[in-house]
Amino acid sequence: MIAPTFxxxxxxxxxxxxxxxxADIVVQLVMLILVGMSVACWVIIIAKxxxxxxxxxxxxxxxELFWGSRRLDHVYEETANYPDSPIAEVFKAGYVELNKLSSxxxxxxxxxxxxxxxxxxxxxxxxxxxxxxxxxxxxxxxFLATTGSTAPFIGxxxxxxxxxxxxxxxxxxxxxxxxxxxxxxxxxxxxATAIGLAAAIPAVMAYNxxxxxxxxxxxxxxxxxxxxxxxxxxxFRTG
Numbered sequence: 001m002i003a004p005t006f007x008x009x010x011x012x013x014x015x016x017x018x019x020x021x022x023a024d025i026v027v028q029l030v031m032l033i034l035v036g037m038s039v040a041c042w043v044i045i046i047a048k049x050x051x052x053x054x055x056x057x058x059x060x061x062x063x064e065l066f067w068g069s070r071r072l073d074h075v076y077e078e079t080a081n082y083p084d085s086p087i088a089e090v091f092k093a094g095y096v097e098l099n100k101l102s103s104x105x106x107x108x109x110x111x112x113x114x115x116x117x118x119x120x121x122x123x124x125x126x127x128x129x130x131x132x133x134x135x136x137x138x139x140x141x142x143f144l145a146t147t148g149s150t151a152p153f154i155g156x157x158x159x160x161x162x163x164x165x166x167x168x169x170x171x172x173x174x175x176x177x178x179x180x181x182x183x184x185x186x187x188x189x190x191x192a193t194a195i196g197l198a199a200a201i202p203a204v205m206a207y208n209x210x211x212x213x214x215x216x217x218x219x220x221x222x223x224x225x226x227x228x229x230x231x232x233x234x235x236f237r238t239g
Contacts, residue, residue, distance in 0.1 A: 016191070023188040024165045030158030030192050037147045038199035044140050045206045051084065052137065052213050058085035059220060066091065066224075072098075072231075086133035086217060087224050093129035094228050097122045098235070122232050126225040134218055141210050148204035155196020162189025 062082045082088040166185035
């Protein structure tokens with residue numbers, strides 16, 4: 001019995017690279033740009049996935065430490081063990097500001113800053129630290145959205161250009177062009193759209209996923225800031 005062969009699949013695999021190499025220089029440039037965007041997206045996706053996972057894990061561990069400890073100074077000393085936790089960084093900012101106010105004697109009845117002014121200072125420090133941490137986590141993620149929205153159009157531009165060049169070449173040929181001539185030229189152009197979609201789809205999916213994860217972290221930072229402010233208010237009332 002003769003083993004079956006798959007000449008069409010082999011031919012297709014070989015001819016794809018041939019089509020890319022034979023494509024118009026503009027189409028090749030478009031493909032190169034799209035491949036570069038796709039590679040950059042995957043680098044960002046892998047790096048951000050690791051970073052956000054580590055930030056989430058360390059934040060949960062820090063919250064357990066914070067609520068399980070009775071001394072803020074002890075918690076502050078332990079923040080070095082959570083370098084990727086945005087909540088730990090928010091706590092550090094609030095604790096440093098609280099220390100400044102306490103050192104200056106800013107407690108009711110001591111002639112220092114009133115309770116309202118003191119808590120506002122700490123609140124600003126917490127809000128500023130939250131913004132810095134969220135901005136750091138969001139760094140380069142907008143590139144995924146840019147790729148997701150523009151890659152299909154860049155690929156479409158390459159396809160349209162390739163088809164225009166193909167029809168221009170056909171118009172200069174003698175006789176009636178057949179599929180043996182038309183097919184490869186159109187295939188060259190369509191590859192650009194395929195690469196554009198291949199770059200855009202994972203970029204959009206990753207962008208939406210990271211946005212969801214960052215919203216959760218942002219909400220946790222806001223909740224922690226509110227809880228920390230309540231602790232500060234009790235500190236100044238009882239100090």
